Amino acid sequence: MNKKPNHIQPTLSAGAFPSVQGMWKQYQSDAAQSLLPTGAPYVDERLRGGITQAGLHEFFGGAKADSHAAAAFALLLAWRLPESDAGIFWISGDKERQTSGRLYPYGLSAMGGDPARMLLVQTADLRDALRAAADAIRSKAASAVILETHGNARLVDLTSTRRLALAAAETGVLALLVRGDAVPMPSAARTRWRICSAPSAPLPGNAPGLPTFDISLLRHRGGAAPFAARVTWDHATRSFFDAPLSGGLSAIVTDTETGPASRQRA
Amino acid sequence: MVEKQRGAMRLAACDPAAHALGLTAGMALADARARVPDLAVFDHDPVADLNLLGWLADGCERYTPACMLVPPQGLLLDITGCEHVFGDAARLAKDLHARFSRHGLSCRIALGRTPDSAQAKAKYAARAISDVPVEALDGGDKVHKALRRAGLRSIGDLAVRPRKPLAARFGKAVVVRLARLLEEEDPRITPRRSLPIIHVAQNFAEPISRTNDVLATIEMLAGNAALQLQERGQGGRRFEICLFRSDGHVARLAVDTGTPTRDAALLMRLIRERIDALSDPLDPGFGYDLIRLEVPIAEVLANVQVGLETKIDTDAAAAALIDRLSVRLGAERVRQFHARQSHIPERAALERVAQSDVAKADWPKADWPKPVPGEPAMRPFRLFETPQPIEVTAGFPEGEPRSFRWRRHVHRVTRVEGPERISPEWWRHPRGYAPGNGSLTRDYYRVEDNEGRRFWLFRRGLYDEIERPLWYLHGIFA
Numbered sequence: 001m002n003k004k005p006n007h008i009q010p011t012l013s014a015g016a017f018p019s020v021q022g023m024w025k026q027y028q029s030d031a032a033q034s035l036l037p038t039g040a041p042y043v044d045e046r047l048r049g050g051i052t053q054a055g056l057h058e059f060f061g062g063a064k065a066d067s068h069a070a071a072a073f074a075l076l077l078a079w080r081l082p083e084s085d086a087g088i089f090w091i092s093g094d095k096e097r098q099t100s101g102r103l104y105p106y107g108l109s110a111m112g113g114d115p116a117r118m119l120l121v122q123t124a125d126l127r128d129a130l131r132a133a134a135d136a137i138r139s140k141a142a143s144a145v146i147l148e149t150h151g152n153a154r155l156v157d158l159t160s161t162r163r164l165a166l167a168a169a170e171t172g173v174l175a176l177l178v179r180g181d182a183v184p185m186p187s188a189a190r191t192r193w194r195i196c197s198a199p200s201a202p203l204p205g206n207a208p209g210l211p212t213f214d215i216s217l218l219r220h221r222g223g224a225a226p227f228a229a230r231v232t233w234d235h236a237t238r239s240f241f242d243a244p245l246s247g248g249l250s251a252i253v254t255d256t257e258t259g260p261a262s263r264q265r266a
Numbered sequence: 267m268v269e270k271q272r273g274a275m276r277l278a279a280c281d282p283a284a285h286a287l288g289l290t291a292g293m294a295l296a297d298a299r300a301r302v303p304d305l306a307v308f309d310h311d312p313v314a315d316l317n318l319l320g321w322l323a324d325g326c327e328r329y330t331p332a333c334m335l336v337p338p339q340g341l342l343l344d345i346t347g348c349e350h351v352f353g354d355a356a357r358l359a360k361d362l363h364a365r366f367s368r369h370g371l372s373c374r375i376a377l378g379r380t381p382d383s384a385q386a387k388a389k390y391a392a393r394a395i396s397d398v399p400v401e402a403l404d405g406g407d408k409v410h411k412a413l414r415r416a417g418l419r420s421i422g423d424l425a426v427r428p429r430k431p432l433a434a435r436f437g438k439a440v441v442v443r444l445a446r447l448l449e450e451e452d453p454r455i456t457p458r459r460s461l462p463i464i465h466v467a468q469n470f471a472e473p474i475s476r477t478n479d480v481l482a483t484i485e486m487l488a489g490n491a492a493l494q495l496q497e498r499g500q501g502g503r504r505f506e507i508c509l510f511r512s513d514g515h516v517a518r519l520a521v522d523t524g525t526p527t528r529d530a531a532l533l534m535r536l537i538r539e540r541i542d543a544l545s546d547p548l549d550p551g552f553g554y555d556l557i558r559l560e561v562p563i564a565e566v567l568a569n570v571q572v573g574l575e576t577k578i579d580t581d582a583a584a585a586a587l588i589d590r591l592s593v594r595l596g597a598e599r600v601r602q603f604h605a606r607q608s609h610i611p612e613r614a615a616l617e618r619v620a621q622s623d624v625a626k627a628d629w630p631k632a633d634w635p636k637p638v639p640g641e642p643a644m645r646p647f648r649l650f651e652t653p654q655p656i657e658v659t660a661g662f663p664e665g666e667p668r669s670f671r672w673r674r675h676v677h678r679v680t681r682v683e684g685p686e687r688i689s690p691e692w693w694r695h696p697r698g699y700a701p702g703n704g705s706l707t708r709d710y711y712r713v714e715d716n717e718g719r720r721f722w723l724f725r726r727g728l729y730d731e732i733e734r735p736l737w738y739l740h741g742i743f744a
Binding site: 100106109 | 580583584585586587588590591594595599600601602603605611614617620634635636637639640642643644645646647648649650651673675680681682683712713714716717718719720741742743744
């Protein structure tokens with residue numbers, strides 16, 4: 001912030017390094033357009049490569065208790081970003097922390113994340129949280145900003161989400177909005193997802209297995225068709241993979257715009 | 267003003283009118299009533315007195331940052347090097363007197379080369395130190411009486427005497443005090459606030475009240491302070507703005523930064539945030555006539571040449587963002603994870619303020635466990651601050667949970683792994699490892715319910731420790 005050159009400032013004449021500047025611009029515009037693949041081939045194919053990194057994405061919990069699944073999925077997506085990048089901001093209000101508990105670093109590291117990269121911001125209310133999220137996205141300090149809200153909040157409307165989306169498009173920050181226990185409302189997000197926990201492939205001794213989610217794409221600004229899939233997180237490769245059903249089928253393909261059909265089938 | 271002293275109600279202080287009637291402090295209330303039957307009496311409130319004195323001291327900081335309370339009634343200002351702003355020390359005293367009388371307060375101001383001399387002159391309303399009575403020596407009644415009996419009534423009488431016999435007769439303390447009164451020895455005063463490393467101020471002939479003017483002034487001061495910091499090769503960690511209102515009130519705003527800085531633009535952003543975050547907005551009243559910027563804490567900050575790499579940008583941006591959010595939301599709301607040696611899950615991980623005054627490099631390096639390939643996470647990604655009580659159907663005596671009820675919803679357990687037994691930290695308890703409350707073993711289970719949600723449950727207490735162990739839900743797996 002204060003690291004200004006104090007003595008010899010290299011004097012760049014405007015036309016001296018056109019190629020460097022051009023390359024820099026090119027790099028920046030590339031970064032703005034780059035896609036973040038989930039790692040699961042089926043999902044990435046339906047998304048035509050992945051989700052836009054410089055954009056806002058919304059994650060709704062399927063049922064009331066699925067807000068945790070939505071939060072976990074958003075967090076894991078953020079970890080798909082390269083490790084060397086800047087920190088990940090987790091912004092939530094007092095209410096969310098009260099109802100959903102706090103993030104537990106041992107669990108995060110066990111899923112392949114680096115707790116030292118996380119910055120936690122706890123605000124008194126949603127208004128502060130939205131403002132903090134906008135600031136975090138606008139500054140170049142974060143690689144991803146996750147904002148967790150709980151319940152139907154009127155503050156999270158088209159205007160406030162557009163503010164976040166525009167900021168994200170400008171700086172190339174991955175902005176993720178977790179909406180636990182809420183009904184989808186019009187918003188400026190690039191994609192909207194419904195996330196539910198799904199039964200995992202059991203380990204020997206019928207022990208619970210790796211994190212598994214039923215995800216359904218509800219809306220995509222780029223025009224990708226809605227779809228549903230079941231994915232599992234592999235912490236060793238830090239990527240998702242298409243989860244096989246217990247019956248040995250590949251990922252479920254249903255046109256579930258409306259209901260959690262996948263859950264009923266499982 | 268009355269106060270109970272030595273078992274009787276006595277006058278603690280009286281106003282000039284009462285003095286004129288012959289009343290003095292220390293007189294019994296009954297005697298005073300006998301002299302003046304319609305005496306108006308109020309309870310003495312020393313705390314309120316002290317508060318008023320503190321408030322006055324705040325106001326006096328417009329003259330000098332070195333200001334000291336001398337309870338119950340005195341204020342000491344060290345105006346060394348500060349008087350030129352007003353011309354000379356006498357004019358400064360005049361200005362101070364005018365401000366006090368504007369509030370209806372009477373005061374006696376005395377100037378001296380040493381704090382003791384000034385204080386004695388003010389206390390005994392003496393023009394010169396030689397007129398001050400020997401009581402100013404604070405040597406105790408015995409000493410004062412002995413001196414008076416010897417015909418030494420004032421400091422002037424003592425000044426011409428040889429010191430050595432005095433010291434032999436009355437002790438060394440008296441001589442030291444005498445030297446201080448006679449301005450031969452100069453002790454420093456201890457200011458109520460530690461002196462800032464740098465302070466810059468702006469006076470106004472006409473008080474200003476518009477927020478924009480105030481901000482513009484602060485910006486100019488910030489620029490000056492940044493220059494001074496640059497010369498010293500330092501960056502400030504804390505900045506304080508003092509807004510002196512013309513009616514004597516002082517508003518203080520403090521801004522902390524996570525890393526040393528001397529960037530005026532950044533500082534201005536933080537100050538704006540701070541002003542926005544005030545619960546009751548700044549009230550300029552009749553305007554501010556002095557604005558001062560102080561830098562109480564500064565650290566070494568080398569000049570850095572900006573490289574072509576963007577990494578420095580990210581770090582600096584992160585520090586700036588943390589500062590901004592900390593100023594707006596409160597530093598305790600912006601945190602990072604921090605590990606602690608403990609095997610009790612909730613004790614093992616803390617969150618600490620991201621904007622810490624300990625340099626980041628000095629933080630104990632947390633080695634978070636690396637994931638094991640193929641093994642699922644053995645710890646939840648979310649933990650409840652207080653474990654959530656649940657009703658569980660489980661095998662008896664120490665069997666696995668079959669189903670449980672949490673937040674009015676029944677979860678049927680389909681997969682389960684456990685128990686992972688975590689013993690209490692018995693060495694923390696005064697009675698050591700004793701069965702009973704406070705030191706119960708926990709059996710943790712990883713379970714998955716029929717809807718695919720994964721939880722971390724535990725039973726608090728073994729059956730041989732407690733008759734009816736209770737179950738809790740402690741965390742949630744992804």
